[in-house]
Amino acid sequence: MNIKEVATRTGLPAKTIRYYEDIGLVTADRAENGYRIFERTHVHKLAFLAQARGLGFSIEDCRGLLALWEDRDRASGDVRAIAKAHLAEIEEKIAGLEEMRATLSDLVAACHGDDRPDCPILNRLEAG
């Protein structure tokens, strides 16, 4: 299977697949002409990565998850720890964004948004 087909099957751009090979997340054999050859196992792995990335796991997290996934002697606690830490990060991010959203939405509501220069948004940025 060539890279384009893997891209289609996994939903990952070919560029990204090459990148993942580059940083050692996946391996790929080569044909005589230099083309990468992928087997179903590779597709499986890349699909796994696509899912993990889709849930926002960092590349390094993915590396860890992948290793655990392939380790039949893994402890599910290790997987859970990674996911839990990631969940905490996401919740932190959300909290930060919620705060911004609250402030911004107040400001946007307070600004009449016409041709006059008077503007509560700028006032707020100016005053802190």
Added chain:
Amino acid sequence: MNIKEVATRTGLPAKTIRYYEDIGLVTADRAENGYRIFERTHVHKLAFLAQARGLGFSIEDCRGLLALWEDRDRASGDVRAIAKAHLAEIEEKIAGLEEMRATLSDLVAACHGDDRPDCPILNRLEAG
């Protein structure tokens, strides 16, 4: 005023202030010895930037906001448009993160997280 004091007053790292000068967000005069000299107006401007960045506005947004702030003939509608667009972006980000959070929190809850290899988190990543 030297850069360190400006940093202290605005809460921005000196590095960041230099960077902002570099990309033309602010200007700074120079003393004979090559040191940057800041006036109160510079501090004011940098404080404004710190606020805007704190609300998540991009550097380019900040450039626009700064220009409007300094334009006595501005239309508040222009400010509002920038803020509104930014608000929309933030809400989109929040929505994406909320989705991740929901999934992750379900998975973390479903995983017993012990020494056994069986793991709903990995199952989910594997299955899509």
Added chain:
DNA sequence: GCTTGACCTTCCTATAGCTGGAACCCTTAT
């Protein structure tokens, strides 16, 4: 056999917004 178009390859550059560090200059106090 030749051309065309769709693949494939590598390598270099760019993104956002800084941060860290090296190598070096200036000022002030001891």
Added chain:
DNA sequence: ATAAGGGTTCCAGCTATAGGAAGGTCAAGC
């Protein structure tokens, strides 16, 4: 004279790709 604590420039690195150039390859159609 020296040491501490400023300041300067410049270069590299971070995340996770995306874009594009330059070139090799393959299958189809004429």
